Amino acid sequence: MSDAPDRVPDEVLDELRRRLRDRRRVPAVGSGWARGVDAAYLDDLLRYWAEEYDWRAAEDRIRALPWTRAGGLRLVHQRAAAEDAPVLVLLHGWPDSVLRFQRVLPLLQDVHVVVPALPGYPFSDSPGTAGALMAEPIAAAMAELGHERYVVSGGDIGTGVAEALARLVPEHVSALHLTDVPSRALALVPDAQRSEGERAFAEEVRRWTEAEGAYMHEQSTKPATLAVGLGDSPAGLAAWIVEKLRSWSDCDGDVEAAFPRDDLLTWITLYWVTGAIGTSFAPYAERLPPVQERVAAPLAVTLFPRDLLHAPRELAERTFDVRVWDEQPSGGHFAAWERPEAFAAAVRAAIALG
DSSP states (O other), rough: TSSOOOOOHHHHHHHHHHHHOOOOOOOOOTTTTSSSSOOOHHHHHHHHHTOOHHHHHHHHHTTSEEEEEETTTTEEEEOOSSTTTEEEEEEOOOOOGGGGGGGTTGGTTTEEEEOOOTTTTOOOOSSOOGGGGGGGHHHHHHHHOOOOOOEEOOOOOHHHEEEEHHHHOTTTEEEEEESSSOOGGGGOOOGGGGOHHHHHHHHHHHHHHHHHTTTHHHHHHHHHHHHHHHHHHHHHHHHHHHHHHHSSSSSSSHHHHHSOHHHHHHHHHHHHHHHTGGGGHHHHHHHOOOOOOOOEEEEEEEEEBBBSSEEEEEHHHHHEEEEEEESSSSSSHHHHSSHHHHHHHHHHHHHOOO
């Protein structure tokens, strides 16, 4: 397990617990979840984090994953028994890590699965960068691993990386699978040329940005300032991440219905012990303009109802060769974690396209 992440030193965990016990509570505007994290819930979560949460148990499970290094990246490489099995690349987003796919890996044992730790995110040794620029080291990693043809699945930040990878090495990407369609594609369509569905989607984006998009604006425009507060305060870090996990998952307002408490804290602890929260903002702050040319690889889209935004098929078809358009009855932004069986079936549909 020499390529597995190092064990976190005891002194790092001791300091974390001390910071949690000594945190300064500040008055908030309002109560409940309407204006951000619920203070009472956060108090109880932080108490549990300091007194009961067992990082070492989670760490053992994480380090037992089939880690390797290739192309300058650390990644999980789960090999199938058959050498000629299909190859699948899974690309995570924010605010998560390769653990987004922890529940789906056991369902894909007949497929070679590669899960890169994206640059700037937990487990990565690489600095953060624009999502599109992550495609080059991933392509290098796949070549080093000996995979000539592969299907790429992405969501959130991973969506842009998947698209960029299909553009960079079209001869190697046999198909794409996405759980969202980039809303930035609207910028390529003049208002007068938009369909009714695209105009409705533009209004959905406007309303969502006004109500929920403050985090994205801050991470895009002043990431260095935000990184100081979140990187120095575990309470602040937990508040920032938990609010998103609750809002973006299909949990009916109970975040622990989607993320049991120990798993929830594992995702947050990863950002603390790796110090990755600031570098994880890079894809927001260093975005490249959308590319107008079509992507050649056939695409399967799987939409989950509690995800952030829901683009119409006609917008996707302006850029992609859409072969499968599947709207699921349940699930949210973290579909591979929330609905692993449905997600596994969806990527198998994409594999069939390749």
